[in-house]
Amino acid sequence: MYNRPAVGFFLCCLILSAAAHAQPENGLWSFNGYGTLGAAHSSERRADYIPNLFNSEGPGRSYCWDPLLDSRAAVQMSVKPSDKLHGVVQVVVEKRFDGKFKPRVEWANLQYTLSPAFSVRAGRIALGTYMASDYRKVGYSLPWLRPPVEVYQLLPITNSDGVDFIYQRDLGNSIYSVTAHYGSNKMEEFVGLLEATNIWGFMTNLERGPLTLHASYASAKLTYGPRFQDMWNGFSAFGPTGVAVARRYDATGKWSPFVAAGIGYDPGDWFVMAEWGKGDVGSDFDNRSGWYISGGYRIGAVRPYLTFARAAGGHRSVTGLNAADFPAALAPVVSSLNSGLLEMQQSYAARQQTVSLGASWNVLPSVIAKLQIDRIKTRKESIGTFNNMAPGYRPRGADVVSLTIDFVF
Amino acid sequence: MTGKIEQTVGLLLRHVLLVMLLVAFLVAVFAQSAFAADARTGASNEALNDDIVVIVSSLNTVKALTRVRVEDIFLGRMQQFPNGQRAVPIDQAEGSAVRGRFNKGVLGHTSVQVRIHWSRILFTGRGRPPRSVASNEDMLQAVAADVHAIGYIERRFVNDSVAVVFE
Structure with missing residues (x-):
């Protein structure tokens, strides 16, 4: 039930992509898919490099060459019964947080076009928080091997179960659009189960030939899993001072605002792109932010690119309980609660910078191979996007080499 | 175990x-x-080959389009003509020389870049790439028959059933 379907699915997708040439959209139904086969290696063998909050392991301490960090496969069915109605379902198979490969519905929605300017969607819909966030899993569509973690990890939610309204306006030589959305999401990430019971926000986009401007705002009301709740209960058991600590850090039920802006210029043979994002969980963990700038130049079928990214925010320390205020017998409990809180603070904001040098190569019209080398440095006492450290070890950075083959059909 | x-x-x-x-x-x-x-x-x-022209049905009231508008329609940014009428782009066959030259000459992108562009729209459920026809003759027929259609052919295939809107 665990691995065989996944291997089968990968193989099926590969065979289908090889067999099915580009299929023009002539009919009512269309069937498409995408996938990535990859392998990543990290020079740091005492910690895992985890550039994705939905993974629990990565290259480094757990694996010398990790083929499951970037590998995934997806199929999509869409139906267009009329010019006004469009339905789509996409199912993705990738390694999940629990190490299993249970397929997940990435989106499933119905879009109704009210007029050329207005359309509405309902169901599980893509959230376009960043310029590339709604296709961040489609390796073939991305200019990089994977999106810059310093920015894209700040808000890892890719979809929302709800509705959105899209307004599009033609300004003569440019096109302007605004999307407003409302919904909810549930996901499992490094810090446990995270439930966003309410997500609302809007995205705005301006396209003028090769120039794209993008800005978005989103706010979510978050509910954290049992691991967090146990911790707050633990603190609260220490009386008023403990309750105060829990109150200061517990973000449950508070609004977490997030804002992002980006600019891209892509005349065809080269591109530059820059994005910035900043978020907050409404507690004393402080805010976190990140930005990147990236550029590439096409030489025949090969396109080398260079990216610089940096993430900041969060505190270096936490204000937990003072062990001296309590009986000596409780000291171990206090110390474990405090270190748990520090760990949360550290994984909340990853201060680090990455310089990525990569190249993508159009092997075939529907196949792109990519090679990327990342030089990652953690900053200001942060563990960055590393985890699963060897006991007592603090990673300072790593060089990561990754290879992928992306395909679509 | x-x-x-x-x-x-x-x-x-x-x-x-x-x-x-x-x-x-x-x-x-x-x-x-x-x-x-x-x-x-x-x-x-x-x-x-001779050059490529963008055509609409002769029944269409649109008489000329700018390059930006042709680009917007063929890249799925815009679903209508400037007069507000629905626009349905039609492509030539994938891998054909005509399509490659249209992509490069009019859209300013290689065929793979156009494909990447459409994969972004397709896999986020926002739309589908244009349908395609097998030849210049098929394109002529498909465009002539549909007032909403917009396509491109080599100039020597143009006749009265279609109007050239961009060249």
């Missing part, structure tokens, strides 16, 4: 995936040489 099996299968899966990646790269290298050879032939044909 089950844990042990899962571990073994997990290990196997990792190796299978790594081997698949290696094989895929080898296949890719061979496939690429054939693809590159194809692309070169396509390029040499280019000089022999």
